[in-house]
Every structure is written in structure tokens, then in C-alpha cells.
Amino acid sequence: MKDPGAASIEAFRSELVEWLRVSCPASLRPGAKPTEEDRAAWQQAFCARGFTTPTWPSEYGGGGLSKAEARVLAEEIPRVASWFPVASFFGTSMLGPVLLEFGNEEQKKEHLPKITRCEIQWCQGYSEPGAGSDLASLQTRAVRDGDHYLINGSKIWTTGANQADWIFCLTRTDPSAPKHDGISFILFDLHQPGVTISPIELISGASEFCQVFFEDVKAEARNLVGELNGGWTIAKRLLEHERAMLSGGTGRPSDSPRARKGPPPAPKSALAESARPHLGEAEGELADPVLRHRIAQWEMDALCFGLTLRRSGEQARAGQGPGPATSMFKLYASEMNKRRSELLMSVRGAAGLGWSGDDFEPLDLMETRGWLRSKGNSIEGGTSEVQLNVIAKRVLGLPD
């Protein structure tokens, strides 16, 4: 032990290992077959310690852990349990951090523990049919009516609305103000009359998105977060959290000292290995020199992007928000994923053209659907063009 910090981390680790030994039922151990009864008991014990949201304060149901302790938790759980509860990421990664920053005491006490305990699934009411990249022109109205607001309008591209219980929703509360200054951030229950939810089928055949219609839907006035007409600040903050999430985190180093033992394995490229049977090889090198170079370029970009995330994480001081640089991460991660899918299509040739049926390998069908789905990566969560605008304005300070 070099310092007291390390000592307290190891003390936490011992306490945690003992707790896991006692609390994780036998059927949830690796290799065993989980029973429903054990799963429910495990979920209850796990959530009671706030481990689904380990770094949230314990007064709001969270684990109350430091970042270092949360890393220990992430290392130790998979050693003991084959399954553990994961709370909805709309709650843990988007609404939760924003409520902690902008919510009042009552809102935090009311909503955060339900996220931690996996009781409420949240969805995000942002885009509208007439407000995509220009999000601030949204038109869904919220009009005060006694203790309530009455909500009318429609949201689109609402991921998982058909599975969700509540929505955090941007609404227009002052139509006469400039567009950024008349928006409020309101939470309400989706299980009520006047809410209609229709799934949207995508080009990939899947339908994870919905359009949601509101007709005189009620939202309690106490569930307006932050200032009335001050919702845009909260909306932007939440988008920073969303972009950090879409780009694969904020740069936690993946190789903790404990995990590193023995010589590292020879570097391999999953993309190149999946290309090998399709392209053939000559003396171990992929036989198509052009595709080989494109794959190498992709792998190098992925490596350097990972280092960029790591560097940014190391630079960020504890307690700071993700900041405008996350716009670069979202942009780069979506473009990388699109390029990877394009490469997988090129590599497989006609084997990648199957839509359904037994003539094609299930993996090929999945990758082709994945290629179609990847086209949305640079549209959802702020288009790549919007990300470039954000970088130009907020990072580079270029004039309007």
C-alpha cells in the first residue's frame, strides 16, 4: 500500500467481496442456472445497496461510492455473479445526472431511488416532427392549469417509449419568448389517457423508436425541473451526457493493473479476421491490398480514438461535467461505426445482400441489418453536422 487512498480502496474491496459472497445466491454464480426466485432476491439486495447507480449519493438511493470504488465494484461483480441488474440508461446516464444537478430536493428524493431500484423506465421526449437538428423550435405545449400542466403535441424518435413508464420532456411554456427562452423540462407519467404511442419501422426492419402523441395529458407542476422557461440549459446538459454515452464513455482506462498479467497477446483485428475468409490471403496478408489498407486505417483510427478518450478522461478533473469536447467523441464514434459497417459490406460482397431466410448465414443477416441501422448513428443524438457546428462554436470560438 503506497498511500491511504489505496489502503481504503483495498478495505472497500475486502468488504465488498465478503458482501458478494454472502448476498449473491448460488444459482446466480457463474456456470449455474439462475432461478427466478434467486434472481428477484439478488436484484433486491443489489439495488438496496444502490449498486445500479454506484456513484450517486446514498441519500437518494445510490451507492455513495467514489469513482475508484465504483471501478472496484465493476471488477469484482463479474467474478461472483453471472447476472446482475442494470437500471435503464435513460435514468442512470441521462435524467439522473441532470436531476442531481438541477432538480430540487423533493424531485431527487422522489425520482432517483426509483431509477436505482429499476422500478421506473424512462424515455426522452426531445425531437419532434418539425424539430430535429433545430431542436429549440419544438412546439409541444405545456399550459398551466391549477396544480398541473396540460401537455399537447407530439414527440418522435422516442427510443423505447412503448416500454417506458415516464418521460422527461421538453415543452414550450412561453410561445412569445425567443425560441431558446420559452422551453421547460417536465417529467410525467405515460400511463394515462391522452397518450398514444406508435412504433416506427426503420430501414433495418427494426422498430426501437416510437412517435408519441399527447392530447391534454397531465403533468404535475411540481415535476417541472429547474426554472420555468429555463429548460434549454438542462436540455443541453443532458445532451452532453447523452453524447458521452453514445461515444462509449468518458475514457476510463480498460486495463486496470489487476487485470494485467503476463505478456500481452499479439495484436489482432476482429475486422481483418472477419475479412480473411472472404478476401483470401497471401503470405498471411489480406489478398486485397486496397481493402487491407482501408481496414488498417480503420483500426489505427479506432486505436487513436481510444487513446483520445483516455487522454480526455485523464485530463478531466473529478466533478467536472463532460464538457463540449464530448461533441467530438460522439461525432467520431458514429462515423467510425458507419465506416466499419461499410467495410463489412465491401468485404462480404453478395453474401451481405441477404434480407431474410435460410439462404444466408444468421451473422451475415445481422451485420447487414447493422449496416442499415448504422446510418442512423450520425443522425440520432445530434447529427454529425450539428456536432461540427458545436465544435466550431464552443471549442474553436468561430463567429456566428
Add this chain to the structure above:
Amino acid sequence: MSLVLTEEQELIQQAAAEFLKERAPIAHLRALRDEEDPTGFSRAIWKEMAELGWPGIPFAEDHGGAGLGMAELGVVLEECGRTLAPYPFLSTVVLAGGAVARGGSDAQKREILPGLCRGETLLALAFQETGRFDPWVIDSKAEKTGDGFCLSGRKTFVLEGHVADRLVVVARTSGASGEREGLTLFLVDPATDGCELTRSALIDSRYAARVSLSEVVVGRDAVLGEVDRGAEILDPVFDRATAALSAEMVGLASEAFERTIAYLKDREQFGVRIGSFQALKHRAAEMFCELQLAQAAVLDALRALDEDRPHAARIVSAAKARCSDAASLITCEGLQMHGGIGMTDEEDIGLFLKRAKAAELTLGDAAYHRDRFARLTGF
């Protein structure tokens, strides 16, 4: 090792930035070029840099060095990139000096390295024989004589060879051109009979030399390392030089980028500042992203070498490829965004374009390093 600079590295960075701004700003490069200075840099300023300890950064304290690593040398080179300071770090310190430190006997190191660290001895590595970089395409021969070797062949693009006190010459003692085995390194005094150097001026206002070797006779004690096994010295030396050059490229690309952004905020056309045009904003933002990736890659490559990490060569190649692409994008776009003034010699952006191209084509361009990266990744 963290990708954030340590306190000591930050101090080196500040000292380097201040010194270079004062003693070797871009105006210094212009003056050397316009006066057709035959050296291409100022020996007095190189001595001042030596007093600050820079040439000695990677060498052992026993040999007059600072006993630091590539991470520290990279900090200095990044700052040199920002002012386009034309000083012989790559040629003398990393390439030839690295070969001596790695392959030399105690006697050879004691003879050469202290003078190098004091800024007195200049070295150059004479290896390249063709245009495109390929380290093992070497035809120059070294034939065994009674008590030494007889060297014959031609070398090109010998960086700072025109002023070198000693050359490290790579010649073939066995095998055929293109083979990694069979190369031997020799320490050669350029004044030896049969050794002729001609100075070539390059686009970046620096000099390299063509070296012609006709029956240059050297003693057995001129051999650096083991006969036929020169590649074992050269491999790590090229990796270190490639990472060092990449660090310089990050510096020059950062400076060219910042100058371009400043121009976009200042220049007015159609009654508005041109930085308000989305066509330029998006390209500027893309340049920013490429620069971020290049910076992170270089920081990790330098640290991978200092840690002797297995597969360090792979991140070195990724860094050089990313830096080559980023520096090319930023200097080409930077010139375009400067418009007509960018085409004039008076505006500095063109100097960045020239140095970026020279650095890109030195020690392998992006295509070379993509190929190497693929091989090192097993495809």
C-alpha cells in the same frame, strides 16, 4: 503511463516554448534561408540548446546526457515544430546518436556522446538509397579487407550530412538489397579518402547530403555493434526517430491550425468574418478532431517506447500515419483558407506546408505505416 504531461515535462515545455520564441522563431528560419546560410541552422543556438540540456535528453548521465526519455524529447520537438526551428535533433540525436548509444562499444560512446550532448559533435545517419523510405533496400557494400572494411556505394537524403563530424553509414556485409539481415553500421569520418558529400537544399529550407563512397577504407574499430546485425540496432532507432518526428509534426500542425483559426476570425469578406461560413467551420472542426487523435497517438507512442512496451512499434506506426494525414490535411486546408495571401512567400502558412510535406515523406509516409501497422497486427 498517463497521457498527461508530468510536472517536469511541463517545465521543459515552458522553457522550450520561451527559448524558441526568443531565439528561434519563424523569422530565424527565414533569415537562415534568405542569407543562404550554408549550415542551415545556427551552431551558437545549438550550443545554447545544449546548455539547456536538450540534445542530451535521451542519453545516459555517464555520457553527459540527462538520462530522460522520448516523452521529454518529444515535448521539446513539439515546440520546435511550432516555430519550425531547423535544429538537428532527428539526425544527430535520435538517428545517428541513437545508433551509437544502442550499438556502440563503451569506447565509442565515450568518444562521441559527451561532445554530442555539449552541442559540439554533429552526426548523421547515412542509410537511405532510394526515394521512398524502405529501411532494408541497401546496396552499398562493405567488403572485408586485412584489418578492416572497404565501403562503396551511394547514399541520398542524409539529413544534416553536410555538417556532420561523423557519419554512421549503413552498408551490406552480406545478403541482398531488401533483406533485413546482412547490414552493418560503420562510423565514418567524412574527411576520409573516397568519401564525397554534396549538399542538397530541400523544400523546408533544411539540408541533406548525397554521400558517395568509393573504396572508403575504415578500421575494424569503426564497426558499430555486430557485423551483419545492424538491423537490430536500426529497428528501435527508426521507431524512436519516427515517434520523435511525429512529435514535431504535432507541434507544426497545432501551430498551423491555430494560425488558421485566428485568420478565420479576423479576415472579412462579403461584410462578415469568413469563420462564420459553415463550409469553413465544418472543415475547421474536422481538422480539430484529426489533431486530437494525432496528439493522443504521439503521447502514447513516446511512452510506449520509454516503457519498452511489447508491440510499441504498432502504436509508433499508427502515430506517424495519423500525424502525416493530420499535418497534410491541416497545412493544405490552412493554405486554402488563407486564400491568395497563403500562396505568397511572405505569409508563414506556406512554410508549414513545406515542412509538413518533408516530415510526411521522411521515415515512411501514411501508406508505408498503414502497411506496417497491418503486418504488425497480423493481416
